[in-house]
Amino acid sequence: MTKLVLVSHALCPYVQRAAISLVEKGVAFDRRDVDLANKPDWFLEISPLGKTPVLTVAGEAIFESSAILEYLEDTLAPSLHPDDPVLKARHRGWIEVGSAVLNDIAGLYGAKDRQGFDAKAAALKAKFARVEAALGEGPYFSGADFSLVDAVFAPAFRYFDTFDHIGDFGILADLPKTMAWRKALGRRPSVIAAIDSGYPQRLHDFLLRRNSFISELISEQSLRV
Structure with a gap:
């Protein structure tokens, strides 16, 4: 699987959600921190709301923690949602x-x-x-x-x-x-x-x-x- 990159801020609780899910699923990923007080242009290009987290997958960016969590559920085992x-x-x-x-x-x-x-x-x-x-x-x-x-x-x-x-x-x-x-x-x-x-x-x-x-x-x- 292509290496995942979690674009992060050190204090963001929504980043932690995604990191927890990735670790639970045993997936290797890199973290790339950004300064939200001085957002770089490359970050604003992949995060329409200027917020973390963003997950990049083979050059594609998934933004918003809820979307990231559901993407991980759709693509990676084990599931962290109940079956019912x-x-x-x-x-x-x-x-x-x-x-x-x-x-x-x-x-x-x-x-x-x-x-x-x-x-x-x-x-x-x-x-x-x-x-x-x-x-x-x-x-x-x-x-x-x-x-x-x-x-x-x-x-x-x-x-x-x-x-x-x-x-x-x-x-x-x-x-x-x-x-x-x-x-x-x-x-x-x-x-x-x-x-x-x-x-x-x-x-x-x-x-x-x-x-x-x-x-x-x-x-x-x-x-x-």
């Missing part, structure tokens, strides 16, 4: 929930004041309460089998690894199944491989530079240390 059409459709619905969670996380770390921050934290807690109700015995979303829903939620949970060092936001409190799922995903080799060792510090520095409420929390924490 109804269950597959249900999983696709939960993938959309995972995207909404990422949007709320972006709203959380971008909130300029306590009121906006608390509103996004409440929205996240409400979504994760719905997730909690949908989870079974685990360890993954659909039981013993790792699926694309897991690949989608794993990068969202990764933010909380950094959030937990900043403060207790209470978003995942009293959600034992969700917390167990988060821990199981954190141990998954494909999830670990989706980032490099510098990711936690880069995310911390990114949040500090946001000029937002969470930036203030990080600064206050630094002063206390």
Whole structure:
């Protein structure tokens, strides 16, 4: 098979989805990082919205993470979707929930004041309460089998690894199944491989530079240390 190239940004959670899927399928691929603050012309030519990820296959570019994941499902085994059409459709619905969670996380770390921050934290807690109700015995979303829903939620949970060092936001409190799922995903080799060792510090520095409420929390924490 032609070598795949995943055009990436080091902090992009949508890139992580694609990387997790590729690792789960045992496919060799290269990563090519771009600076989204200074997008090169070649990148804008293959990414109409100027976003990562982009997957290049034999000179053809596939953009948007959902399209990339479905392409990988169509072309590479093992499948990370269930076989049953109804269950597959249900999983696709939960993938959309995972995207909404990422949007709320972006709203959380971008909130300029306590009121906006608390509103996004409440929205996240409400979504994760719905997730909690949908989870079974685990360890993954659909039981013993790792699926694309897991690949989608794993990068969202990764933010909380950094959030937990900043403060207790209470978003995942009293959600034992969700917390167990988060821990199981954190141990998954494909999830670990989706980032490099510098990711936690880069995310911390990114949040500090946001000029937002969470930036203030990080600064206050630094002063206390």
